[in-house]
Amino acid sequence: MLIRHAPDLTDNDVTDRSLYLRRREFIGGAAGLGLLAAAGAASARGLAYSPGFSTTETPTPKKDITSYNNFYEFGVNKEDPSENAGSLKTRPWTIRVDGECEKPASFAIDDLIKANKLEERIYRMRCVEGWSMVIPWVGFPLKDLLTQVKPTSKAKFVAFETLMRPSEMPGQRWDTLQWPYREGLRIDEATHPLTILAVGLYGDVLPNQNGAPLRLVVPWKYGFKGIKSIVRISLVERMPATAWNVLAPREYGFYSNVNPAVDHPRWSQATERRIGEFRRRETLPFNGYGQYVADLYRGMDLKRNF
Numbered sequence: 158m159l160i161r162h163a164p165d166l167t168d169n170d171v172t173d174r175s176l177y178l179r180r181r182e183f184i185g186g187a188a189g190l191g192l193l194a195a196a197g198a199a200s201a202r203g204l205a206y207s208p209g210f211s212t213t214e215t216p217t218p219k220k221d222i223t224s225y226n227n228f229y230e231f232g233v234n235k236e237d238p239s240e241n242a243g244s245l246k247t248r249p250w251t252i253r254v255d256g257e258c259e260k261p262a263s264f265a266i267d268d269l270i271k272a273n274k275l276e277e278r279i280y281r282m283r284c285v286e287g288w289s290m291v292i293p294w295v296g297f298p299l300k301d302l303l304t305q306v307k308p309t310s311k312a313k314f315v316a317f318e319t320l321m322r323p324s325e326m327p328g329q330r331w332d333t334l335q336w337p338y339r340e341g342l343r344i345d346e347a348t349h350p351l352t353i354l355a356v357g358l359y360g361d362v363l364p365n366q367n368g369a370p371l372r373l374v375v376p377w378k379y380g381f382k383g384i385k386s387i388v389r390i391s392l393v394e395r396m397p398a399t400a401w402n403v404l405a406p407r408e409y410g411f412y413s414n415v416n417p418a419v420d421h422p423r424w425s426q427a428t429e430r431r432i433g434e435f436r437r438r439e440t441l442p443f444n445g446y447g448q449y450v451a452d453l454y455r456g457m458d459l460k461r462n463f
Protein backbone atom coordinates (compact mmCIF):
# COMPACT_ATOMS: atom_id res chain seq x y z
CA MET A 158 0.00 0.00 0.00
CA LEU A 159 1.32 3.37 -0.97
CA ILE A 160 -0.15 5.25 1.97
CA ARG A 161 0.39 4.69 5.64
CA HIS A 162 -1.83 6.84 7.87
CA ALA A 163 -0.31 8.54 10.88
CA PRO A 164 -1.20 6.08 13.64
CA ASP A 165 -3.12 8.47 15.86
CA LEU A 166 -5.18 10.13 13.15
CA THR A 167 -8.02 8.77 11.07
CA ASP A 168 -9.92 10.31 8.18
CA ASN A 169 -12.55 11.53 10.61
CA ASP A 170 -10.02 13.20 12.82
CA VAL A 171 -8.74 15.38 10.05
CA THR A 172 -12.09 17.08 9.76
CA ASP A 173 -11.12 18.85 12.95
CA ARG A 174 -8.90 21.77 12.19
CA SER A 175 -6.75 21.66 15.30
CA LEU A 176 -5.96 18.01 14.75
CA TYR A 177 -5.33 18.72 11.14
CA LEU A 178 -2.86 21.42 12.02
CA ARG A 179 -1.12 19.02 14.37
CA ARG A 180 -0.96 16.59 11.54
CA ARG A 181 0.56 19.25 9.39
CA GLU A 182 3.37 19.54 11.88
CA PHE A 183 3.92 15.85 11.34
CA ILE A 184 4.13 16.44 7.65
CA GLY A 185 6.54 19.30 8.10
CA GLY A 186 8.63 17.00 10.26
CA ALA A 187 8.51 14.23 7.67
CA ALA A 188 7.04 11.85 10.23
CA GLY A 189 6.63 9.06 7.73
CA LEU A 190 3.26 9.75 6.15
CA GLY A 191 2.58 7.70 3.08
CA LEU A 192 3.01 10.37 0.50
CA LEU A 193 6.39 11.22 1.89
CA ALA A 194 7.37 7.58 1.94
CA ALA A 195 6.32 7.41 -1.69
CA ALA A 196 8.28 10.53 -2.41
CA GLY A 197 11.49 8.87 -1.24
CA ALA A 198 14.16 11.50 -1.58
CA ALA A 199 11.63 14.23 -0.96
CA SER A 200 10.83 12.78 2.45
CA ALA A 201 14.32 13.55 3.63
CA ARG A 202 13.65 17.20 2.93
CA GLY A 203 10.18 17.10 4.45
CA LEU A 204 7.04 18.57 2.98
CA ALA A 205 7.39 22.29 2.59
CA TYR A 206 4.46 24.40 3.67
CA SER A 207 3.90 27.64 1.80
CA PRO A 208 2.24 30.01 4.26
CA GLY A 209 2.47 32.85 1.76
CA PHE A 210 0.15 31.16 -0.68
CA SER A 211 -2.06 29.19 1.71
CA THR A 212 -5.29 30.48 3.20
CA THR A 213 -5.79 30.27 6.96
CA GLU A 214 -9.50 29.48 6.41
CA THR A 215 -10.77 26.20 7.84
CA PRO A 216 -10.23 23.34 5.41
CA THR A 217 -13.40 21.59 4.24
CA PRO A 218 -13.80 18.16 5.86
CA LYS A 219 -11.99 15.45 3.95
CA LYS A 220 -15.16 13.40 3.59
CA ASP A 221 -16.81 16.27 1.66
CA ILE A 222 -13.78 16.90 -0.54
CA THR A 223 -13.72 13.21 -1.47
CA SER A 224 -17.44 12.50 -1.85
CA TYR A 225 -18.86 15.63 -3.51
CA ASN A 226 -17.10 15.65 -6.86
CA ASN A 227 -17.32 16.49 -10.53
CA PHE A 228 -15.55 13.89 -12.67
CA TYR A 229 -17.76 13.17 -15.66
CA GLU A 230 -15.69 10.18 -16.76
CA PHE A 231 -17.36 8.43 -13.78
CA GLY A 232 -20.88 9.87 -14.05
CA VAL A 233 -22.67 13.19 -13.85
CA ASN A 234 -23.86 13.12 -10.22
CA LYS A 235 -21.78 14.42 -7.31
CA GLU A 236 -21.60 11.01 -5.64
CA ASP A 237 -20.74 9.08 -8.82
CA PRO A 238 -16.95 9.68 -8.80
CA SER A 239 -16.41 8.43 -5.23
CA GLU A 240 -18.60 5.40 -5.96
CA ASN A 241 -17.15 4.53 -9.38
CA ALA A 242 -13.58 5.83 -9.65
CA GLY A 243 -12.12 2.80 -7.89
CA SER A 244 -12.01 1.14 -11.32
CA LEU A 245 -9.28 3.51 -12.54
CA LYS A 246 -5.80 1.97 -12.48
CA THR A 247 -3.34 4.73 -11.62
CA ARG A 248 -0.17 2.61 -11.88
CA PRO A 249 1.75 2.36 -14.12
CA TRP A 250 1.08 5.96 -15.21
CA THR A 251 3.07 8.09 -17.62
CA ILE A 252 2.75 11.79 -18.35
CA ARG A 253 3.98 12.95 -21.74
CA VAL A 254 5.25 16.54 -21.93
CA ASP A 255 5.77 17.64 -25.52
CA GLY A 256 5.12 20.28 -28.19
CA GLU A 257 7.05 23.55 -28.46
CA CYS A 258 10.00 22.58 -26.28
CA GLU A 259 13.63 21.55 -26.72
CA LYS A 260 13.46 18.44 -24.55
CA PRO A 261 10.11 16.63 -24.82
CA ALA A 262 9.97 13.79 -22.32
CA SER A 263 7.78 11.18 -20.67
CA PHE A 264 7.70 10.93 -16.89
CA ALA A 265 6.55 8.03 -14.73
CA ILE A 266 4.32 9.43 -12.00
CA ASP A 267 6.43 8.03 -9.16
CA ASP A 268 9.56 9.60 -10.64
CA LEU A 269 7.77 12.96 -10.76
CA ILE A 270 6.75 12.61 -7.12
CA LYS A 271 10.32 11.74 -6.14
CA ALA A 272 12.01 14.42 -8.21
CA ASN A 273 9.87 17.38 -7.21
CA LYS A 274 9.73 19.17 -3.91
CA LEU A 275 6.23 18.53 -2.58
CA GLU A 276 4.49 21.39 -0.84
CA GLU A 277 1.24 21.74 1.01
CA ARG A 278 -0.99 24.50 -0.40
CA ILE A 279 -4.33 25.22 1.26
CA TYR A 280 -6.39 26.81 -1.50
CA ARG A 281 -9.97 27.93 -1.94
CA MET A 282 -11.75 26.17 -4.80
CA ARG A 283 -14.75 27.88 -6.40
CA CYS A 284 -16.94 25.86 -8.76
CA VAL A 285 -18.87 27.67 -11.51
CA GLU A 286 -22.01 25.98 -10.11
CA GLY A 287 -21.84 28.34 -7.11
CA TRP A 288 -20.27 26.21 -4.36
CA SER A 289 -16.80 26.35 -2.87
CA MET A 290 -14.40 24.42 -0.64
CA VAL A 291 -11.03 24.91 1.05
CA ILE A 292 -8.67 22.10 0.08
CA PRO A 293 -5.25 21.26 1.53
CA TRP A 294 -3.48 20.05 -1.60
CA VAL A 295 -0.06 18.44 -1.79
CA GLY A 296 1.78 19.14 -5.01
CA PHE A 297 4.48 21.08 -6.80
CA PRO A 298 4.52 24.10 -9.12
CA LEU A 299 3.68 23.25 -12.73
CA LYS A 300 6.49 25.63 -13.66
CA ASP A 301 9.07 23.20 -12.21
CA LEU A 302 7.98 20.52 -14.69
CA LEU A 303 7.73 22.87 -17.67
CA THR A 304 11.21 24.28 -17.06
CA GLN A 305 12.67 20.78 -17.39
CA VAL A 306 11.51 20.39 -21.00
CA LYS A 307 12.81 23.85 -22.00
CA PRO A 308 9.87 25.59 -23.72
CA THR A 309 10.74 27.44 -26.94
CA SER A 310 9.66 31.02 -27.66
CA LYS A 311 6.71 29.59 -29.63
CA ALA A 312 5.18 28.12 -26.44
CA LYS A 313 2.37 30.61 -25.81
CA PHE A 314 -0.15 28.22 -24.25
CA VAL A 315 -0.21 24.89 -22.42
CA ALA A 316 -2.74 22.16 -23.33
CA PHE A 317 -3.67 19.35 -20.93
CA GLU A 318 -5.37 16.01 -21.58
CA THR A 319 -6.96 13.41 -19.31
CA LEU A 320 -6.54 9.69 -19.85
CA MET A 321 -8.87 8.13 -22.47
CA ARG A 322 -9.80 4.66 -21.20
CA PRO A 323 -13.54 3.86 -21.49
CA SER A 324 -12.98 0.37 -20.03
CA GLU A 325 -12.13 1.99 -16.68
CA MET A 326 -13.90 5.32 -17.13
CA PRO A 327 -17.50 4.34 -17.94
CA GLY A 328 -18.65 7.94 -18.52
CA GLN A 329 -16.44 8.03 -21.64
CA ARG A 330 -18.91 5.64 -23.31
CA TRP A 331 -21.43 8.50 -23.38
CA ASP A 332 -21.23 11.78 -25.30
CA THR A 333 -21.60 14.02 -22.23
CA LEU A 334 -18.41 15.84 -23.24
CA GLN A 335 -16.01 15.43 -26.13
CA TRP A 336 -13.44 12.98 -24.71
CA PRO A 337 -10.75 13.04 -23.57
CA TYR A 338 -11.33 15.94 -21.17
CA ARG A 339 -9.07 18.83 -22.22
CA GLU A 340 -7.99 22.06 -20.58
CA GLY A 341 -5.61 24.88 -21.31
CA LEU A 342 -3.77 27.84 -19.82
CA ARG A 343 -1.79 30.75 -21.20
CA ILE A 344 1.94 30.19 -20.59
CA ASP A 345 2.15 32.98 -18.00
CA GLU A 346 -0.79 31.45 -16.11
CA ALA A 347 0.80 28.00 -16.30
CA THR A 348 4.13 29.22 -14.95
CA HIS A 349 2.58 31.39 -12.21
CA PRO A 350 3.76 30.27 -8.76
CA LEU A 351 0.17 29.67 -7.58
CA THR A 352 -0.41 27.04 -10.31
CA ILE A 353 0.36 23.55 -9.08
CA LEU A 354 0.10 19.92 -10.10
CA ALA A 355 -1.45 18.11 -7.14
CA VAL A 356 -0.57 14.54 -6.19
CA GLY A 357 -2.25 14.49 -2.78
CA LEU A 358 -4.64 16.09 -0.35
CA TYR A 359 -4.82 16.17 3.43
CA GLY A 360 -1.26 14.78 3.45
CA ASP A 361 -2.24 11.60 1.63
CA VAL A 362 -2.12 10.36 -1.94
CA LEU A 363 -4.83 11.89 -4.12
CA PRO A 364 -8.02 9.76 -4.15
CA ASN A 365 -9.09 8.63 -7.63
CA GLN A 366 -12.25 10.75 -7.50
CA ASN A 367 -10.14 13.88 -7.02
CA GLY A 368 -8.04 13.19 -10.11
CA ALA A 369 -5.35 10.67 -9.21
CA PRO A 370 -2.55 10.41 -9.81
CA LEU A 371 -1.97 13.98 -11.03
CA ARG A 372 -4.35 16.93 -11.46
CA LEU A 373 -4.05 20.62 -12.16
CA VAL A 374 -4.97 23.24 -9.52
CA VAL A 375 -5.37 26.90 -10.55
CA PRO A 376 -7.03 28.53 -7.54
CA TRP A 377 -8.11 31.82 -9.13
CA LYS A 378 -10.10 30.05 -11.87
CA TYR A 379 -13.35 28.08 -11.75
CA GLY A 380 -12.88 24.48 -10.65
CA PHE A 381 -13.43 22.98 -14.09
CA LYS A 382 -10.02 24.30 -15.20
CA GLY A 383 -8.53 21.82 -12.71
CA ILE A 384 -8.23 18.90 -15.12
CA LYS A 385 -7.89 15.48 -13.47
CA SER A 386 -5.89 12.32 -14.18
CA ILE A 387 -3.55 14.04 -16.65
CA VAL A 388 -1.57 12.01 -19.20
CA ARG A 389 -0.40 14.72 -21.58
CA ILE A 390 0.83 18.29 -21.25
CA SER A 391 1.68 20.05 -24.52
CA LEU A 392 3.30 23.42 -25.09
CA VAL A 393 1.48 25.00 -28.02
CA GLU A 394 1.47 28.19 -30.06
CA ARG A 395 -2.31 28.71 -30.27
CA MET A 396 -5.08 28.79 -27.70
CA PRO A 397 -6.06 25.12 -27.23
CA ALA A 398 -9.57 23.67 -27.24
CA THR A 399 -11.03 23.02 -23.79
CA ALA A 400 -13.77 20.50 -22.91
CA TRP A 401 -16.45 22.85 -21.56
CA ASN A 402 -15.80 25.57 -24.13
CA VAL A 403 -16.23 23.04 -26.97
CA LEU A 404 -19.54 21.89 -25.43
CA ALA A 405 -21.01 25.34 -24.72
CA PRO A 406 -18.82 28.23 -25.91
CA ARG A 407 -21.25 30.94 -24.74
CA GLU A 408 -21.28 29.53 -21.22
CA TYR A 409 -17.66 28.61 -20.62
CA GLY A 410 -14.79 30.76 -21.84
CA PHE A 411 -11.12 29.90 -22.08
CA TYR A 412 -10.02 32.12 -19.19
CA SER A 413 -12.72 31.23 -16.64
CA ASN A 414 -11.27 33.46 -13.95
CA VAL A 415 -13.57 33.60 -10.92
CA ASN A 416 -15.47 36.85 -11.47
CA PRO A 417 -18.50 37.90 -9.40
CA ALA A 418 -19.29 40.59 -12.00
CA VAL A 419 -19.80 38.18 -14.91
CA ASP A 420 -22.70 35.77 -14.47
CA HIS A 421 -22.98 32.37 -16.06
CA PRO A 422 -26.30 32.11 -18.00
CA ARG A 423 -27.64 29.67 -15.39
CA TRP A 424 -25.82 30.71 -12.20
CA SER A 425 -25.19 34.11 -10.66
CA GLN A 426 -21.52 34.31 -9.76
CA ALA A 427 -21.97 37.08 -7.14
CA THR A 428 -22.18 34.67 -4.21
CA GLU A 429 -21.25 31.12 -3.32
CA ARG A 430 -22.09 28.44 -0.77
CA ARG A 431 -19.07 27.10 1.09
CA ILE A 432 -19.73 23.37 1.48
CA GLY A 433 -20.69 22.80 5.12
CA GLU A 434 -22.05 26.33 5.58
CA PHE A 435 -25.64 27.48 5.41
CA ARG A 436 -25.44 31.12 4.38
CA ARG A 437 -24.05 32.18 1.04
CA ARG A 438 -20.97 34.38 1.07
CA GLU A 439 -19.74 36.97 -1.43
CA THR A 440 -17.54 35.69 -4.20
CA LEU A 441 -14.24 37.55 -4.53
CA PRO A 442 -12.67 38.58 -7.85
CA PHE A 443 -10.07 36.00 -8.86
CA ASN A 444 -11.38 33.93 -5.93
CA GLY A 445 -9.46 36.22 -3.55
CA TYR A 446 -6.10 35.80 -5.34
CA GLY A 447 -6.24 39.14 -7.17
CA GLN A 448 -3.17 40.53 -5.42
CA TYR A 449 -1.12 37.76 -7.05
CA VAL A 450 -2.75 37.43 -10.47
CA ALA A 451 -4.68 40.57 -11.48
CA ASP A 452 -1.57 41.88 -13.27
CA LEU A 453 -1.70 38.96 -15.70
CA TYR A 454 -4.88 40.47 -17.17
CA ARG A 455 -4.01 44.15 -17.16
CA GLY A 456 -5.75 45.94 -20.02
CA MET A 457 -7.96 42.96 -20.89
CA ASP A 458 -11.75 43.22 -21.01
CA LEU A 459 -12.66 40.45 -18.57
CA LYS A 460 -16.34 40.57 -19.54
CA ARG A 461 -15.48 39.60 -23.09
CA ASN A 462 -12.62 37.32 -22.09
CA PHE A 463 -14.68 35.34 -19.58
Ligand code: MTE
Pocket residue numbers: 222225226227228229230284285319338366367368379380381382383384385386
Ligand atom coordinates in the same frame (compact mmCIF):
# COMPACT_ATOMS: atom_id res chain seq x y z
N1 MTE B 1 -11.35 16.68 -14.96
C1 MTE B 1 -11.81 15.67 -15.72
N2 MTE B 1 -10.94 14.90 -16.37
N3 MTE B 1 -13.14 15.41 -15.83
C2 MTE B 1 -14.08 16.19 -15.19
O1 MTE B 1 -15.30 15.93 -15.34
N4 MTE B 1 -14.50 18.10 -13.74
C3 MTE B 1 -14.00 19.45 -13.42
C4 MTE B 1 -12.62 19.43 -12.79
N5 MTE B 1 -11.74 18.49 -13.48
C5 MTE B 1 -13.63 17.27 -14.40
C6 MTE B 1 -12.23 17.48 -14.28
C7 MTE B 1 -14.93 20.20 -12.58
S1 MTE B 1 -16.39 20.69 -13.32
C8 MTE B 1 -14.63 20.54 -11.29
S2 MTE B 1 -15.61 21.62 -10.39
C9 MTE B 1 -13.45 19.97 -10.60
O2 MTE B 1 -12.74 19.05 -11.42
C10 MTE B 1 -13.91 19.25 -9.36
O3 MTE B 1 -12.81 18.78 -8.61
P1 MTE B 1 -13.08 17.97 -7.27
O4 MTE B 1 -14.04 16.86 -7.60
O5 MTE B 1 -11.73 17.46 -6.83
O6 MTE B 1 -13.69 18.93 -6.28
